[in-house]
Amino acid sequence: MGKLVVILGSTGSGKGVLIQHIREVRPDFLYPRSCTTREMRAGEIDGDQYFFLAKEEFERRIAAGDFLEWAHFGENLYGSLKSEILLPLQEGKTLLLELDVQGVRSLQKMIPSEQIITIFVDAGSWAELERRVRARAPISDSELAKRKKRYEDEVTFKDEATHVVVNATGKLDEAKREIDAIINAL
Numbered sequence: 001m002g003k004l005v006v007i008l009g010s011t012g013s014g015k016g017v018l019i020q021h022i023r024e025v026r027p028d029f030l031y032p033r034s035c036t037t038r039e040m041r042a043g044e045i046d047g048d049q050y051f052f053l054a055k056e057e058f059e060r061r062i063a064a065g066d067f068l069e070w071a072h073f074g075e076n077l078y079g080s081l082k083s084e085i086l087l088p089l090q091e092g093k094t095l096l097l098e099l100d101v102q103g104v105r106s107l108q109k110m111i112p113s114e115q116i117i118t119i120f121v122d123a124g125s126w127a128e129l130e131r132r133v134r135a136r137a138p139i140s141d142s143e144l145a146k147r148k149k150r151y152e153d154e155v156t157f158k159d160e161a162t163h164v165v166v167n168a169t170g171k172l173d174e175a176k177r178e179i180d181a182i183i184n185a186l
């Protein structure tokens, strides 16, 4: 029986660094690519973590039934592809996905609960997260307000997650050890 490991957590939670860590220590897991309509960031490669699609193409693929789930996140659309997930899951592989709360809730309706492991990366209060986000790059008040709203949405999942990994400032190594313990016991 295959497994879907889903990582959640708001921007600034350090989720990306922990996912990178898992990629390094578990090359045997699969890392399915998602589709998104957001702009590519510097250093990103199309088809590596995401397929970058125009909105019309994304909508065409929704209509074609290509997505297992899709969601609006901020101004953009994100979706995971059936073609990247269903067959490997049937073959018994372990797959790691990064989804927002809407995405996980949709998957939970489609995939048996024994096959979904959710890991919520908890970086503490909004005040702490705001400090981190501001330290990373300049940010406008309206963008910050959007992040706060997303933080509030994401945090609603914390009590439902299979595991909560605390990623406090300056404690990244501990968070990595906690992640290792979880993924090595799957």
Ligand code: 5GP
Binding pocket: 009, 034, 035, 038, 069, 070, 071, 073, 078, 079, 080, 081, 098, 099, 100, 101, 102, 103, 104
């Ligand atoms: P970013 O734009 O920073 O790469 O991703 C923003 C957020 O989009 C991620 O933190 C994750 O919560 C969400 N996301 C990424 N891929 C998917 C996907 O395939 N489906 C859903 N529902 N959310 C996704």
